[in-house]
Amino acid sequence: MKIFYSLQDFINANIRVQSFVPTMGNLHEGHLSLINAGKKYKKNTCVSIYINEGQFNNKKDFDNYPRTIEDDIKILESCDVEYVLIPKKSDIEKYTSSLSSKFEPKTLTSDLCGKYRPGHFYAVMDIIYRFFQIIKPEMIVLGEKDYQQLIIIAELIRIMKYDIRLISSPTIRNTDGLALSSRNNHLTKKQKELACDIYKALHLSKELLKENFPIEKIYQEIDIFFSKSPIKLEYFAIRDLKTLQQSYDNDLIALISCYVGNIRLIDNLIIRSFNSKS
Ligand code: AMP
Numbered sequence: 001m002k003i004f005y006s007l008q009d010f011i012n013a014n015i016r017v018q019s020f021v022p023t024m025g026n027l028h029e030g031h032l033s034l035i036n037a038g039k040k041y042k043k044n045t046c047v048s049i050y051i052n053e054g055q056f057n058n059k060k061d062f063d064n065y066p067r068t069i070e071d072d073i074k075i076l077e078s079c080d081v082e083y084v085l086i087p088k089k090s091d092i093e094k095y096t097s098s099l100s101s102k103f104e105p106k107t108l109t110s111d112l113c114g115k116y117r118p119g120h121f122y123a124v125m126d127i128i129y130r131f132f133q134i135i136k137p138e139m140i141v142l143g144e145k146d147y148q149q150l151i152i153i154a155e156l157i158r159i160m161k162y163d164i165r166l167i168s169s170p171t172i173r174n175t176d177g178l179a180l181s182s183r184n185n186h187l188t189k190k191q192k193e194l195a196c197d198i199y200k201a202l203h204l205s206k207e208l209l210k211e212n213f214p215i216e217k218i219y220q221e222i223d224i225f226f227s228k229s230p231i232k233l234e235y236f237a238i239r240d241l242k243t244l245q246q247s248y249d250n251d252l253i254a255l256i257s258c259y260v261g262n263i264r265l266i267d268n269l270i271i272r273s274f275n276s277k278s
Contacts, residue, residue: 001077003084007091007134015083018042019167020137022128025049026066026182027075030143030172035079037169038141046083046135047076053089054123066182085135096130105155108244112148113257113266116234124149125156132162140164145171145179147253147268151244171267173199179267186263194230195260201225202269205238205254209271215248232259241270 004010019038023031031047038045049072056062069086076084101122108114109121128140140157142150154166171179177199178184178192187195201222208218215238226233234257241251255268 001081001084003073003086005086005088007085007087007095010083010085010087010134011095015046016044017046017083017135017137018044018139019046020131020135020140021045021047022131022140022142023047023049024051024065024182025072026068026185027072028172028180028182030145030180032075032079033172034141034143034169035076035081037167038139039080041165041167042139043082045081046085046137047081048085048087048131048135050085050087050092050127052123052127054126055120057117057120064186066185092127092130096133099126099129099156103156103159105152105159108148108152108155111244112235112237112239112255114148116257121149121152125152128153128156129160132160132164137164139167141167141169143171144168144268144270145181146266147255148244151242179265181265183263183265187260191260191263195265197225197229197231198256198258198265198267199269201236202254202256202267205236206269206271209238209252210274226258230260234258234264238271 019042021034021038035045035047049069051062051065053062073084104122104125114121140153142153144150150168157164157166173179176196178195184192204225205218205222208221218238219236222236237255238248238252239245239255240247241253251273252271253268254271257264257266
């Protein structure tokens with residue numbers, strides 16, 4: 001496994017990256033599942049570890065983001081990753097250009113999580129755009145856990161006409177249904193147990209859809225569910241799986257963002273059309 005801390009070294013090495021897995025480090029089974037998903041299609045995997053300050057809506061969150069580089073490197077070594085890129089901010093600014101804001105699909109980036117995190121998705125698009133300039137991967141692997149991010153990067157690839165395949169990989173959960181996330185490290189044992197309500201609520205919405213409840217009624221039921229829980233719901237939404245628009249004829253996705261204590265968690269559940277077999 002070759003680790004690059006310098007973008008100039010990475011460029012000079014003239015590497016052919018087939019599968020690119022961007023991360024912010026503090027790696028867990030969710031990240032590893034992306035690496036393995038990529039390996040099914042292509043070898044030559046490059047994992048980036050970069051905590052992108054622009055994505056954070058407050059400086060404290062950025063400062064408190066877990067930094068576990070040494071452990072991360074050990075984990076990556078054990079799963080046969082070919083290249084790891086751990087760039088410095090100054091290198092990224094020196095060797096790449098930023099994404100013009102005219103390419104930001106604002107209706108998508110200011111909806112759902114974007115409504116509560118202004119500028120977040122533009123910063124995500126920008127860093128991926130910059131990584132593409134350096135890494136030039138054949139494929140990028142992203143987790144369904146951050147579903148809106150996945151759709152926005154799919155849009156970036158479409159707008160820029162990149163010949164890059166996007167592979168989406170299912171959310172990895174603990175045995176109680178809580179989606180793995182670096183943010184879970186900030187939860188107490190009790191809060192972790194509580195946070196399993198998020199997955200329960202998503203399942204409830206799926207059951208209600210199956211029973212043909214009208215969408216507005218499902219929203220009401222989810223509000224009732226959370227009114228009985230110490231979890232503070234930020235939003236619940238049911239959207240079209242492919243477009244994230246409010247259309248309900250095809251496969252759907254239920255999305256939740258909420259606060260457990262002062263930790264913001266997001267999760268979602270894909271709900272295939274009940275007319276199809278899956
Ligand atoms: P992050 O390090 O949080 O920026 O995440 C890097 C990548 O890992 C993103 O594509 C995430 O969607 C993905 N990811 C994070 N948590 C999970 C999870 N529990 N299951 C699957 N993928 C995940």
